[in-house]
Amino acid sequence: xxxxxxxxxxxxxxxxxxxDRTSGLKAIICIHxxxxxxxxxxxxxxxxxxxxxxxxxxxxxxxxxxxxxAAAGLNLGGGKTVIIGDSRTQKSEELFxxxxxxVQSLNGRxxxxxxxxxxxxxxxxxxLETDFVTGVSASGASGDPSPMTxxxxxxxxxxxxxxxxxxxxxxxxxxxxxxxxxxxYYLAKHLQDEGAKLIVTDIHEDAIKRVLNELEATVVGPDxxxxxxxxxxxxCAMGAVVNDETIPRFxxxxxxxxxxxxxxEERHGDKLHELGILYAPDYVINSGGVINVAxxxxxxxxxxxxxxxxxxxxxVEKVLKIAKEMNIPTYKAADHLAEERIRRLGQIxxxxxxx
Numbered sequence: 001x002x003x004x005x006x007x008x009x010x011x012x013x014x015x016x017x018x019x020d021r022t023s024g025l026k027a028i029i030c031i032h033x034x035x036x037x038x039x040x041x042x043x044x045x046x047x048x049x050x051x052x053x054x055x056x057x058x059x060x061x062x063x064x065x066x067x068x069x070a071a072a073g074l075n076l077g078g079g080k081t082v083i084i085g086d087s088r089t090q091k092s093e094e095l096f097x098x099x100x101x102x103v104q105s106l107n108g109r110x111x112x113x114x115x116x117x118x119x120x121x122x123x124x125x126x127x128l129e130t131d132f133v134t135g136v137s138a139s140g141a142s143g144d145p146s147p148m149t150x151x152x153x154x155x156x157x158x159x160x161x162x163x164x165x166x167x168x169x170x171x172x173x174x175x176x177x178x179x180x181x182x183x184x185y186y187l188a189k190h191l192q193d194e195g196a197k198l199i200v201t202d203i204h205e206d207a208i209k210r211v212l213n214e215l216e217a218t219v220v221g222p223d224x225x226x227x228x229x230x231x232x233x234x235x236c237a238m239g240a241v242v243n244d245e246t247i248p249r250f251x252x253x254x255x256x257x258x259x260x261x262x263x264x265e266e267r268h269g270d271k272l273h274e275l276g277i278l279y280a281p282d283y284v285i286n287s288g289g290v291i292n293v294a295x296x297x298x299x300x301x302x303x304x305x306x307x308x309x310x311x312x313x314x315x316v317e318k319v320l321k322i323a324k325e326m327n328i329p330t331y332k333a334a335d336h337l338a339e340e341r342i343r344r345l346g347q348i349x350x351x352x353x354x355x
Contacts, residue, residue, distance in 0.1 A: 001052050010063055015055070016106075020098035026084040027099055028055055030062035031110055032077065035346045038108055039079030040134070040294060041065035042115030043099070043122075045087040058082045060239075060261050065290070068283035070338035071315060074294050079110045087117030093125050100129030108132055113145065113293045116181070116238075120144050134293035142300050145289035146182030149258055152288020152312035153183070154190040157232060157256040159316040160280045164253050165231075171195035174230040176252070178222075179237030180207040183258040183289075187236060188215055201225040202237075232256055239282075240264040247271055256280035263331060273329035281334035284315050 007015065016029040031039045041062060048054040058080055066078025083099065085091075103112055103126065113135040114123050120143055126133045135145050142148075157175075162168035173196050177184050180202040188198055188211055198217035201224065202208050211217055220228060226241075227249040235241045239261030247268065255262065255277060262282045263269045272279045288309040295305040315337075323333035 001055065003055070006059060010059075012059065012062070014109075015059070016102065018099065018102045020095070023092060023094040023098045024085070024090065025095050025098045026051075027081055027102065028058040028084075029079065029081045029102065029106070029110060030058040031079040031106075032059075032062040033066040033342070034077035034109060035342050036070060036077050037075040038111055038132075039065070039077040040069060040074075040111045040113070040290060041078055041080040042113045042135075042290075043081040043083060043118050043126075044115040045083040045085055045091070045117030045122075047086045048082070048084050051084070054082050054084050064260055064283050066342070067335065067338040068287050068290060069294075070341045071284050071319075071334060072287040072291050072312075073315075073341075074291065076111075076290075076294060079112075080115075081110075081112055083117075091122065096122050096125035097129050100126035100133070103132050104130035106132070111297075113290070134296045140296075140300055142292050142296050142302075142305065144182065145292050147186045148292035148305065148309050149183045149286055149289035150186030150190060151306075152291070152309050153187050153234070153236075153256065153258045153285050154194075155288075155310055155313040156280050156285035156316040157234070157254070159313045159320070160254045160256050160278055160285075161232070163317075163320050164278045169194070170232075172197065173232060174199060175232045175234055176225055176228050176230040177201070177234045177236055178225045178241065178257070179235065179259065180204075180211050181236065183286075184234075184236035185211060187234060187258065188217065192216065199225070199228050199230055226250065235259040235262050242268045242272065242279075244268075247275075250275075250277060252277060254278045254280065256285055257282070258286045260286065266331065269329045269331035278320075279330050280316055281319060281331050284319055284334050284337075285312060287315070288312055 014031040018027040061080035069076040111132045123136045127136045158168040176199040200217045226246045229251045232254040233252040234257035236258040243264035319333045323330045
């Protein structure tokens with residue numbers, strides 16, 4: 001992988017490789033853009049097949065956070081961390097405290113939070129070494145962002161349903177959920193409360209059992225989910241699930257979920273557009289969690305945060321409006337919304353101010 005060429009192509013600012021022999025920490029922190037403010041993005045822990053795969057994931061996720069924060073109207077840039085390791089067997093206090101010291105060394109250029117494979121407890125350990133972390137359990141903090149991410153996805157899904165079906169009710173709609181982790185689980189609860197019919201899958205049996213113990217759902221295999229008949233497909237696990245192999249199997253009217261980087265390549269967004277499948281761009285619809293933790297930076301107010309998260313509905317509507325007016329796929333419309341905000345505020349911030 002030609003790292004510097006990749007950084008230059010997508011205009012990244014910084015890539016930091018972190019290791020601590022005592023704790024076993026192997027992490028990559030990526031800061032994509034700080035035009036709008038310090039880079040905010042979660043810490044993902046995943047058992048990557050290679051170091052190159054981990055670096056590429058950090059790069060893609062950090063850039064996605066720039067667009068997510070911009071489209072959500074936050075005064076924050078984009079960054080991300082990936083920690084190489086098995087989140088079920090390799091976590092320790094010393095690992096996350098070692099990581100926290102690396103975050104502290106960036107002196108506020110990067111603020112972290114939880115993500116796939118990490119929890120509030122992990123962020124509490126990070127918090128012992130740095131204040132540049134959100135989503136912790138301390139008094140006045142926001143805690144686990146997963147419920148708010150799920151709420152935002154549910155709200156955005158309703159906006160997509162209004163565009164596709166003529167009203168925003170999800171009652172009676174079949175929704176196929178891929179991934180029943182923190183966000184997928186809470187999303188399933190929202191959908192059942194509204195009367196949707198659930199088709200679910202997960203690679204972990206305990207996650208499936210939890211949902212079946214509490215909700216009514218039809219379970220299918222991890223690969224079967226791509227071919228089920230449903231009104232809405234909600235990818236809530238890892239990215240790149242919209243690709244050459246899966247698209248021919250789709251029998252969905254809408255794709256709207258919590259996963260990041262759902263499209264393997266941009267051309268797959270073009271293909272969905274050609275097929276008439278409405279795609280709610282991932283970084284717009286799944287921004288509820290980052291909106292929630294960002295509220296901590298103002299002094300966390302749960303009611304205010306909830307109101308902001310509910311505006312994911314409005315943000316999805318904005319993207320759909322741009323897509324129709326410009327006759328472009330929705331993923332391009334989302335990029336247009338984010339890039340315009342960065343461009344406008346970037347011009348304002350070009351004026352020098354003494355710190």
